[in-house]
Amino acid sequence: xxxxxxxxxxxxxxxxxxxxxxxxxxxxxxxxxxxxxxxxxxxxxxxxxxxxxxxxxxxxxxxxxxxxxxxxxxxxxxxxxxxxxxxxxxxxxxxxxxxxxxxxxxxxxxxxxxxxxxxxxxxxxxxxxxxxxxxxxxxxxxxxxxxxxxxxxxxxxxxxxxxxxxxxxxxxxxxxx
Numbered sequence: 064x065x066x067x068x069x070x071x072x073x074x075x076x077x078x079x080x081x082x083x084x085x086x087x088x089x090x091x092x093x094x095x096x097x098x099x100x101x102x103x104x105x106x107x108x109x110x111x112x113x114x115x116x117x118x119x120x121x122x123x124x125x126x127x128x129x130x131x132x133x134x135x136x137x138x139x140x141x142x143x144x145x146x147x148x149x150x151x152x153x154x155x156x157x158x159x160x161x162x163x164x165x166x167x168x169x170x171x172x173x174x175x176x177x178x179x180x181x182x183x184x185x186x187x188x189x190x191x192x193x194x195x196x197x198x199x200x201x202x203x204x205x206x207x208x209x210x211x212x213x214x215x216x217x218x219x220x221x222x223x224x225x226x227x228x229x230x231x232x233x234x235x236x237x238x239x240x
Contacts, residue, residue: 072098072100073100074100074101074103074104075100075101075159075161075185076226076227077161077183077185077222077226077233077235078101078104078159078161078183078185079104081183081219081220081235082108084181084219084220084235084237085108085110085157085181085183086110086156086157086181087108087109088109088110088156089110089111089155089156089157089177089180090110090111090112090113090154090155090156090157091105091106091110091111091112091113091155091156091157091158091159092112092113092114092115092150092154092155092157092158092159092175093105093112093113093114093115093159093160094115094143094150094158094159094160094163094168094172095115095116095117095143095160095161095162095163096114096115096116096121096122096125096138097116097118097121098121098124098125099114099121099125099128099129099136099138101159101161102114102125102136102138102159103125103128103129103132103134103136105136105157105159106129106134106135106136107134109135110135110156110157111135112134112135112136112137113136113137113138113139113155114136114137114138114139115138115139115140115141115143116138116140116141117140117141117142117143117144118140119140122138122139122140123138123140125138126138143165143168143171144165148165148167148168148171149171149174150171150172150174150175151174151175152174152175153174153175153176153177153178153180154175154177155175155176155177155180156177156179156180156181157180157181157182157183158172158175158176158180158181158182158183159182159183159184160172160182160183160184160185160186161183161184161185161186162185162186162187163186164186164187164201164202164203164204166212169212169213173213173216173238176216176238177238178238178239178240179237179238179240180237180238181219181235181236181237181238182213182216182234182235182236182237182238183234183235184209184213184233184234184236185231185232185233185234186202186204186209186231186232187202187203187204187229187230187231187232188203188204188205188206188223188230188231188232189203189204189205189206189230190230191203191229191230191231193230194229194230204232206223207223208232209221209223209232209233209234210234213234213236215239216236216237216238216239217236217237217238217239218234218235218236219235219236219237220233220234220235221233221234221235
């Protein structure tokens, strides 16, 4: 397996590095899950995990993998960019979003998090455009923007800059009880 293949199947380093801030059990949501690297990791940590992505083929493959491996993971094809997205009200103990940005989704993310729940978010900043993809400003955070988008959640960890060869902004937050 090449380094790129390993990186695409390994969970996000930011998520793994902050495992101690996640609850030992509960419900987790992986938004824009892709092939499910973070969802599979969350399920293996003992969290009942829902993975959502707009690609039906990808979510079907992830659901089949979860069944084969006996993981507590459901994968659903959901397009979060049509209409007003709802993820439920105080449903999840953990929500993970990695390399995805749809600004209108933030109110739904905050509403779906239970009091005491953890949001782990990491995505690209505008500085990434100089390095290659993505280049569309709609998918790139301005400096300090992620901290504003997750307010009023309590910041437990945050960083912004060059990490793992990418220009990203990352936070781990907790919804006040």
